[in-house]
Amino acid sequence: MKKQLLLFLSIITFACSENDEPQVQSSGNVFIINEGSFGASNASIDIYNTTDTTYQLAAYKNTNGDFIGDVIQDVEIDNNIAYAVLNGSNRVVSFSLADLKTIDALQASVIDKPRYMTIDGNKAYLTVWGPYGENYSLTDSKIVVIDLTTFEIESTIATEPGVEQILEHSGKLYVSRNYYGAYNNLTIIDIASETILADLRIATGPDEIFVDNQNRVWVACSSGALVEIDTNTDNVSQTINLNGEILSDVEFFEGKVYYYQGNAVKAVDLNSPKDETIIDNVELGLPYAFSINPDNGDIYLGDGVAYGSEGEFIHYTSDGEFVAVFTSGILPTQFIFR
Template identity: 30%
Template sequence: MISKKITLLFLSVTLLFTSCNSDDDNNGNESLGDYENGIIVSNEGNFGQGNASITYTSDDLSIIENNVFSAVNGRALGDVAQSIAFNDDLAYIVLNVSNAIEIVNRYTFESVATIDTGLNNPRHIAFANGKGYVTNWGDGGVATDDYVAVIDATTNTMSSQSIAVEEGPEKIVANGNTVYVAHQGGYGQNNVISVINAATDVVSTTITVGDVPNSLRLDSDGDLWVLAGGTPSWTGSETGGKLSKIDSSDYSVTSIDFAGTEHPSFLALENGTLYYYLSGSVYKMDEDDTVLPTSAEITGLSFYGMEVKDNVLYGVDALDYTSNGMLLSYSLSSNEVTNFANTGIIPGGVYFN
């Protein structure tokens, strides 16, 4: 009798333990939403037509869903989806012409809030010290009205305070309580990086780099890489691009110059390797290289933006800029295209979710 009771007790405990483990496993594997673990593409849409959109694809581009925001929320996204940034479980979609930011759950794309005040020609957003920092051109033809708007990221409301900055604030990244802003120049040209202290929301210094900086990347040491495209030829005062590394400890700058007619863009960084786009080709170099590469990795491209993840290059092609574009993937081991996906109109940003 005692033996049977012990056996029954053992079986009961085993079943209970198995049941608990099964529940824990299900909870651990529960999906956060339909758009988890994939790629998000922001599609600008046609200027003034309010047809900006979001595309989702799996990492291998085998699963594709267009018009994600509209499908989930039953309304249009807005006019010109300029950029997206993630903060915890939220995605912030910056709408340039709508002068708004749509905030959604990054995994379900259900709307959480809309910010439509305090913005004037917004471009990009980054997060530091519980706040969102949004670059604004203001009137692109006026050099004195540019600013960085400050958002309370807890309440997703606009702060009454904004930070006046030099002309043409564009890309923005944050490292701890330090926020870096690249100034392309709005409708003109500029050549500085503003450094904002997120504890005080004051510009602590500006750093001179190449003309028209278009890309910012932080490396594993927290140092900032800046790719400048150079002043275009149509200005009558053409300058070549410049790749600069800014030491985060003292803001000293080391640079490599491109030729006077070379205008690189779309800097990417993974595992100590830099990638950039120039004249329809992608080049790569090590962080420690002191000269630019002389031969391209991939040629014959027409990218409007690109990113690198897990040794795969993802590039967007806007095609004719009026109809749907494409997202393409390339193996950086073979430098061959591996897949493609149709996107919305004028795909511009690639984001890993």
């Protein structure tokens, strides 16, 4: 419940966030991951066919007879198997991308408020907030290591509070720590020894982590900063300021970072940071998701509209031409291209 916790903190009801986008080469279908309302167990998955622009609402429910669970925080892909992190249900559910049928579910006491996952070979690394302390502080955050061959928990790695987005790269885990403004950190972990190498204080709102075409690791911050991490020294290499807050879903595509800022879709070249506007005047009621189709550069946006209501899924061409809009499930938070 990436964004719902903001509402929760004001009404003492917990919510979740989004992830950002597991992607594979597109061949026509886009899977729309709808977070759902916290406590309602109505997280859903829709399918959009880009060939004939048809939209299947609640496709996962139609296949399995019920919703997938309570608040999809993140979905990661391993070949043709998807792993859905369910923040409200405190479990991970695997299902087939070929037919959306449920395969298995993993639930354990240590999986308490799970957030995001990254996959490396036959292992998955899952960030977990852990139990609340006084005034909803976090007391026992960690990374849960899952053996995907057995779908069982192998070990845990203790961390500082509020672990969020996670990326595996060259034998290390890069983990943002935010917890809605309580922390502005990036934790770097050595996978082999399962030890913390560094916990860097960076720009405000660290969130999504990505690797560019020069094998550089970057952290996108909601404050509008793109922070490069030196993977040799585990320090900040540079910070690019995008001059204003952004939706921290960003996409690296053909040498540029694409992002949503101030009712516009923009792009910036990391090697000569000058931004350009791709689409102007994109009015969203509740900006919730942004992604680029890795196959053709088409642009997709998720509008939450309002908490608890159905959202909207919006498709533009790579040149910014409007294609289609559809009513989605509640809080469209992530897109998977297949």
